[in-house]
Amino acid sequence: MTEDSCDVFVIGGGPAGSTVAALLAERGFHVVLAEKDRHPRFHIGESLLPLNMPLLDRLGVRDQVETIAMHKYAAEFNSPQHERIVTFDFGLAWDRSYPLAYQVKRSEFDQILFDHCVAKGAQAMQECKVTAVELKGRDGAQVKTRAADGAEQSWDARFLVDASGRDTFLAGQLGIKKKNSKHNSAALYSHFEGAQRLPGRAEGNISIFWFEHGWFWFIPLKDGVTSVGAVCWPYYLKTRRTDPSTFLLDTIALCPALAARMEGSKILQAAMATGNYSYESRHMVGDGYILLGDAYAFVDPVFSSGVLLAMTSAFLGADLIEAQLRTPARAPALIRNYNRTMRHGVKNFSWFIYRMTSPAMRALFMNPQNHFRMQDAVLSLLAGDLFRGTPIYRSLRVFKTLYYVFSLFMLKQCVTAWLRRRRAIRDEGEISMTGSRA
Ligand SMILES: Cc1cc2nc3c(=O)[nH]c(=O)nc-3n(C[C@H](O)[C@H](O)[C@H](O)COP(=O)(O)OP(=O)(O)OC[C@H]3O[C@@H](n4cnc5c(N)ncnc54)[C@H](O)[C@@H]3O)c2cc1C
Numbered sequence: 414m415t416e417d418s419c420d421v422f423v424i425g426g427g428p429a430g431s432t433v434a435a436l437l438a439e440r441g442f443h444v445v446l447a448e449k450d451r452h453p454r455f456h457i458g459e460s461l462l463p464l465n466m467p468l469l470d471r472l473g474v475r476d477q478v479e480t481i482a483m484h485k486y487a488a489e490f491n492s493p494q495h496e497r498i499v500t501f502d503f504g505l506a507w508d509r510s511y512p513l514a515y516q517v518k519r520s521e522f523d524q525i526l527f528d529h530c531v532a533k534g535a536q537a538m539q540e541c542k543v544t545a546v547e548l549k550g551r552d553g554a555q556v557k558t559r560a561a562d563g564a565e566q567s568w569d570a571r572f573l574v575d576a577s578g579r580d581t582f583l584a585g586q587l588g589i590k591k592k593n594s595k596h597n598s599a600a601l602y603s604h605f606e607g608a609q610r611l612p613g614r615a616e617g618n619i620s621i622f623w624f625e626h627g628w629f630w631f632i633p634l635k636d637g638v639t640s641v642g643a644v645c646w647p648y649y650l651k652t653r654r655t656d657p658s659t660f661l662l663d664t665i666a667l668c669p670a671l672a673a674r675m676e677g678s679k680i681l682q683a684a685m686a687t688g689n690y691s692y693e694s695r696h697m698v699g700d701g702y703i704l705l706g707d708a709y710a711f712v713d714p715v716f717s718s719g720v721l722l723a724m725t726s727a728f729l730g731a732d733l734i735e736a737q738l739r740t741p742a743r744a745p746a747l748i749r750n751y752n753r754t755m756r757h758g759v760k761n762f763s764w765f766i767y768r769m770t771s772p773a774m775r776a777l778f779m780n781p782q783n784h785f786r787m788q789d790a791v792l793s794l795l796a797g798d799l800f801r802g803t804p805i806y807r808s809l810r811v812f813k814t815l816y817y818v819f820s821l822f823m824l825k826q827c828v829t830a831w832l833r834r835r836r837a838i839r840d841e842g843e844i845s846m847t848g849s850r851a
Contacts, residue, residue, distance in 0.1 A: 415564075415567070418570070419444065421442050421734060422556045423447070425447075425448060425582075426446055426523070426530075427578050428526055428723045430574065430576030430577075431523070432472060435535065436472075437535075444530075444535040445536045446530060448541065449542040452523055456520065458717075460514070460717040461515045461517060462514050462718065462796055472526075477525045482516060484514075486502060491671075495779040505792055506793040507790060511796060511798075516619070516632050516635075518635070540561035541559070548573070548700070553571040553572050554570050572737060573703075574734070576723075581692070584709070595767050596713060596838065597838045598647065601645065601650060601686045602686075603661055604634075604638050605678045619633075622668050622670055623770070626643075627643060628643075628715065628770070629641060630714070631674060641671075648836070658683050662680065691711065691713060692711060694708075696752075697709045713769075716766065725800060761799050772823050773816055773819035773827050776819055777812070785808050787808050789808065790808035790809045791809070791812055
């Protein structure tokens, strides 16, 4: 085994890892990043939020991302219980500075971010898996890697970044990962060609379709490809008796409004599934290490918040790491800010995520009202505008109060939905998606 050293070692070359590696390499640190896969590789998480835009600008990759992206100006909501379709236009949010977002193939997006960190001077290795970490308190960490050819290497790092995504490398090792006791769902998804998009400027908008067992996303990507996925209660995925792709197509057929948009389309790759994904780590910063993005927490994809949270954590994390290594007296305040900001982001999205399948929430989304600027505030949340001090919280509180009032008026349906949700949260079983269950 060869031995080497660096200032900062980053586990994972997804959006969080590549972003923090670029920012720190640019500031003169010797950054080493290990990515177990090779880019371009498939990854789920294709719909970005408007507040990703300033981050792409600050990183200096917006022009490159523009070449691979569809423009998303709005999110469209479809409910079988309501006659009309409702569109939430980002251009009408509280602060209208960011009226659009991107839809991207993650294979291309992640490649851009990865190449960017290399261009900034990070030593980034692909098909190189981190196999072991020994934390050494304020002295950083000893990291072991294994390359595709089996070569093993040991790295002495002054600071360790875990950006390993849902693999949650460090949280797993430290035993600090806890299952979300308030949420549990699973997703089944694939890429399609020939799905019917919305007309004109709305072509790149995301569509959300509620159905009996959860909800669907319809994300138009460049080159005519559309990402379609069902986020369901785990019990539903366990009813599968066919191969995953047939099951996805059968599930789409349960939602007539989506089925109409998918008529004549062709599935491009075998459907994939992800389950048991709602978790949080007990802490996100320790002596000599930090957890970024999904390596810290993930709740649910409904508001497309994952990449925004991952990149936000990378920007804040870079400042914190720089302070820790160069001006330690500044670090405690930045650590407090990191903890506060990331918890604030997860908490605000979570309140809506937990209630998304409630009949009261659906009624509110399908009948938007702008009294007390409630709709502006909800739009800002949907745009990811949670970290700039935009004053949306009083209006969000009014929206939340209205949600509870609606719940009382729809008590029977809401209690039924709540009981169903509680059963789903208690559902511990693994979801297998390999082969046929026939
Ligand atoms: C079904 C579903 C749909 C989603 N839809 C959206 C969406 O529309 N929009 C959105 O913003 N988010 C979405 N997300 C969330 C999004 O996928 C993540 O939040 C985002 O990718 C997090 O970025 P990250 O950099 O933290 O982790 P990742 O993107 O997962 O990157 C982690 C990287 O670490 C590497 N790695 C892991 N372990 C090791 C190791 N031991 N050694 C070396 N490398 C390692 C992995 O190969 C990976 O490349 C969705 C998630 C799910 C489950």
